[in-house]
Amino acid sequence: xxxxxxxxxxxxxxxxxxxxxxxxxxxxxxxxxxxxxxxxxxxxxxxxxxxxxxxxxxxxxxxxxxxxxxxxxxxxxxxxxxxxxxxxxxxxxxxxxxxxxxxxxxxxxxxxxxxxxxxxxxxxxxxxxxxxxxxxxxxxxxxxxxxxxxxxxxxxxxxxxxxxxxxxxxxxxxxxxxxxxxxxxxxxxxxxxxxxxxxxxxxxxxxxxxxxxxxxxxxxxxxxxxxxxxxxxxxxxxxxxxxxxxxxxxxxxxxxxxxxxxxxxxxxxxxxxxxxxxxxxxxxxxxxxxxxxxxxxxxxxxxxxxxxxxxxxxxxxxxxxxxxxxxxxxxxxxxxxxxxxxxxxxxxxxxxxxxxxxxxxxxxxxxxxxxxxxxxxxxxxxxxxxxxxxxxxxxxxxxxxxxxxxxxxxxxxxxxxxxxxxxxxxxxxxxxxxxxxxxxxxxxxxxxxxxxxxxxxxxxxxxxxxxxxxxxxxxxxxxxxxxxxxxxx
Numbered sequence: 001x002x003x004x005x006x007x008x009x010x011x012x013x014x015x016x017x018x019x020x021x022x023x024x025x026x027x028x029x030x031x032x033x034x035x036x037x038x039x040x041x042x043x044x045x046x047x048x049x050x051x052x053x054x055x056x057x058x059x060x061x062x063x064x065x066x067x068x069x070x071x072x073x074x075x076x077x078x079x080x081x082x083x084x085x086x087x088x089x090x091x092x093x094x095x096x097x098x099x100x101x102x103x104x105x106x107x108x109x110x111x112x113x114x115x116x117x118x119x120x121x122x123x124x125x126x127x128x129x130x131x132x133x134x135x136x137x138x139x140x141x142x143x144x145x146x147x148x149x150x151x152x153x154x155x156x157x158x159x160x161x162x163x164x165x166x167x168x169x170x171x172x173x174x175x176x177x178x179x180x181x182x183x184x185x186x187x188x189x190x191x192x193x194x195x196x197x198x199x200x201x202x203x204x205x206x207x208x209x210x211x212x213x214x215x216x217x218x219x220x221x222x223x224x225x226x227x228x229x230x231x232x233x234x235x236x237x238x239x240x241x242x243x244x245x246x247x248x249x250x251x252x253x254x255x256x257x258x259x260x261x262x263x264x265x266x267x268x269x270x271x272x273x274x275x276x277x278x279x280x281x282x283x284x285x286x287x288x289x290x291x292x293x294x295x296x297x298x299x300x301x302x303x304x305x306x307x308x309x310x311x312x313x314x315x316x317x318x319x320x321x322x323x324x325x326x327x328x329x330x331x332x333x334x335x336x337x338x339x340x341x342x343x344x345x346x347x348x349x350x351x352x353x354x355x356x357x358x359x360x361x362x363x364x365x366x367x368x369x370x371x372x373x374x375x376x377x378x379x380x381x382x383x384x385x386x387x388x389x390x391x392x393x394x395x396x397x398x399x400x401x402x403x404x405x406x407x408x409x410x411x412x413x414x415x416x417x418x419x420x421x422x423x424x425x426x427x428x429x430x431x432x433x434x435x436x437x438x439x440x441x442x443x444x445x446x447x448x449x450x451x452x453x454x455x456x457x458x459x460x461x462x463x464x465x466x467x468x469x470x471x472x473x474x475x476x477x478x479x480x481x482x483x484x485x486x487x488x489x
């Protein structure tokens with residue numbers, strides 16, 4: 001493929017070529033979800049006649065702008081018209097290349113496929129793969145679940161957007177040199193949690209063949225929790241449940257303000273999310289971890305893992321120590337009452353405990369549960385990312401620290417953790433990229449350099465990603481046994 005102009009099902013798109021990589025940015029994969037389409041399931045885009053200029057990213061989905069400066073040097077445009085994909089392909093005349101589709105994180109509230117950290121150029125060039133990044137609706141736009149008030153509205157819109165983007169990939173990626181039958185979804189944090197849900201969702205069935213989940217596994221709320229959050233949100237806006245059409249006329253700014261007001265009024269803490277996937281008979285009928293344990297993703301190889309010190313991203317040395325009541329409530333919310341009481345001694349009230357609780361219960365335990373469940377139906381590989389800079393306060397393997405290594409965008413590491421780009425760092429990035437790419441190509445991440453054993457419940461072999469690559473059997477086994485009591489207890 002030597003041209004920058006490609007013909008999709010919806011019309012022609014024109015991209016650019018830089019440093020041996022073709023890039024097409026801002027291609028619509030769905031109709032703009034504005035006006036009457038706001039809070040509705042995504043529809044296919046309209047066909048266009050002229051050649052679409054795909055040389056600049058589309059708008060990002062509405063979100064609070066105060067955190068964007070962490071990701072962007074220049075603040076991007078926001079708009080509800082934000083359902084776009086970006087495609088990165090090596091500048092080689094190849095066909096049927098493996099495809100890697102990235103789903104970004106950001107607590108279902110923030111982020112975009114266009115963040116500089118997720119530029120897929122280096123990954124595409126390094127691995128002879130096609131990389132696709134995407135936007136999906138966030139916060140109230142994507143995860144305000146209204147179906148309990150009116151069946152014309154769908155729940156889990158952000159997840160349905162992701163499924164629509166994957167459908168677009170299935171139908172169009174061959175025009176860019178990709179193989180529609182060899183698609184790997186990969187994502188981090190809320191992106192990993194999204195993939196946990198996609199593996200269990202009827203709408204996403206058959207749209208991808210492999211999955212990589214980084215620092216995020218099953219995370220949902222019940223239908224009842226979703227309905228009560230939606231009711232509280234409508235109350236903030238002064239809209240009653242029988243007047244949902246009024247939601248279509250509220251400005252995007254006011255919807256974001258209302259979401260913020262809700263979070264303050266309901267005292268959302270770091271262990272809860274008001275806007276996240278919800279169980280819903282039509283779109284997500286079963287809790288993902290349970291669906292997976294019953295074989296919902298049978299035959300889909302999984303690569304899954306966490307960073308060793310996830311929780312350190314969310315707290316600083318001067319963070320508040322939550323009250324005992326808040327911690328008890330968080331434990332119960334995350335584990336259910338009987339288990340919460342059993343493990344309370346693991347987390348005595350302190351800042352350090354809070355951080356460990358976040359690491360263990362929001363990230364590590366769900367990943368182990370998911371890996372264990374899927375290992376009965378498909379090969380699973382597990383990792384833990386331990387590398388960290390030497391200088392405090394960045395001397396922890398905190399949440400999201402692996403991302404610059406995965407994409408090879410190591411300048412992001414300087415920004416995130418003030419770390420130097422040493423040969424050791426470059427080597428680790430190369431090791432991770434090679435494993436991820438090999439997995440996307442073959443369904444097994446082992447490379448010439450790293451023989452990575454599969455994960456089984458008997459041994460729980462886990463690859464430790466650090467300056468030196470090692471393998472550990474059942475890391476933190478004592479804690480794991482406490483957090484996963486055997487069936488007879």
